[in-house]
Amino acid sequence: MAQKEVVIIGGGISGLSMAFYCSQAGMKTTLIEKENAVGGSFFSPQFSSNSDKFWLEMGAHTCYSSYQNLLGIVEGCGIADTIIPRAKVPFTLLKNGKVSSIMSGLNIFELLRSAPNLFFLKKENMSVRAYYSKIVGENNYRNTVSHFFNAVPSQPTDDFPADMMFKSREKRKDVLKNYTFKNGLQSVALTIAAQKGIEVHTGSPAQSVSTSGGKYVVKTADGQEYAGDALVIALPSAPAARLVHDINPGLADHFTKLRYADVDSVGVVIRKSNVSLKPVAAIISPNDIFFSMVSRDTVPDDNFRGFAFHFRPGLDDNAKFKRITEVLGVSLSKIEHTITKKNVVPSLRVGHKDWASKTDQMLGNVRNLYMTGNYYGGMAIEDCVSRSREEFDRMKISR
Secondary structure: OEEOOEEEEOOEHHHHHHHHHHHHOOOOEEEEEOOOOOEOOOOOOEEEEOOEEEEOOOOOOOEEOOOHHHHHHHHHOOOHHHEEEOOOOOEEEEEOOEEEEHHHHOOHHHHHHHHHHHHOOOOOOOEHHHHHHHHHOHHHHHHHHHHHHHHOOOOOOOOOEHHHHOOOOOOOOOOOOEEEEOOOOHHHHHHHHOOOOEEEEEOOOEEEEEEEOOEEEEEEOOOOEEEEOEEEEOOOHHHHHHHHOOOOHHHHHHHHOOOEEEEEEEEEEEEHHHOOOOOOOEEEOOOOOEEEEEEOOOOOOOOEEEEEEEEOOOOOHHHHHHHHHHHHOOOHHHEEEEEEEEEEEEOOOOOHHHHHHHHHHHHOOOOOEEEOOOOOOOOOHHHHHHHHHHHHHHHHHHO
16 A cells, blocks of 8 residues: 555546645655546647647636636746746637627627626625626627627536636736647646656546545555645535545535536647638627637647537537537648547536535534645636645645
């Protein structure tokens, strides 16, 4: 049995950032990831054709200057020089088979009548629908704006808490306003995982958690066991509930109350010469079978273009690829590479802060158990890292 000081289950950005903080503090850290590579929503598969290499984001897409905790990790890993700008290409709307600007989907007079509400209406305790329909107007919200909000977590967001959808954060003036990395976001994940003091085990999921001799013992599907004085769970709510059930049934029951949505994504890579669609950052198509199509046009390549379609769940491959070829105006034979990816994201509701507060209260009564993820302060990358930083600070106090 491998003896470690901290065991972390989950190799997405939440688990990785926790591992970074622990290793920097001199703690021996084991990270367990069920997939063959770390990253989670930081998934940037690379494709090769002759001497060319091309990556495509299949989960998260953009970082911002307000992501100060993430930037601290990037600088701590020595990869700040790999930050690159995103090209200025538009977010667009697809209606009646035509790609147009976002503004084309808005009634300007309704927008002007409603916009003054922005100065006095408060987001607290309001849903996305209740708040933003008053800011942009009922029709504008229903016909256009709501579909852009749905595209962010790839699920309907009418009932999301308005104050957790988009947050105002202090920005760093010495960093690009929005950016990515030379080899995609997964390069950040891989760099964190390679830091001294972090031992990574991939390719086998955690199967059970128990306690023995004052330590937590994690058993994986391949029969390995990992023990640590502290346990960090950085998983979606359903597998988190399953794993903690044997050590704390009450906490497990609490986690089953958090709803979630599956995100079903398909990425395609096509030679640049075979696509006539003008460069775009993304396409939103109201009431379509996909929530969004996000392109690699923000990081132009000389030879290829890449597109990640985030579909509604439950569709078969024929329906997905039929729609992909229709939107891009290409035949299946022109698609050189495809990749699929499934992610799980929380379905937040008004009152979620009470759920999160109760979570922290319950964790305070459990010795050396910590939980992080994208369902505490919000779903953005920085929310994940910030939660890990908060849990790490709590860990330091209890040591």
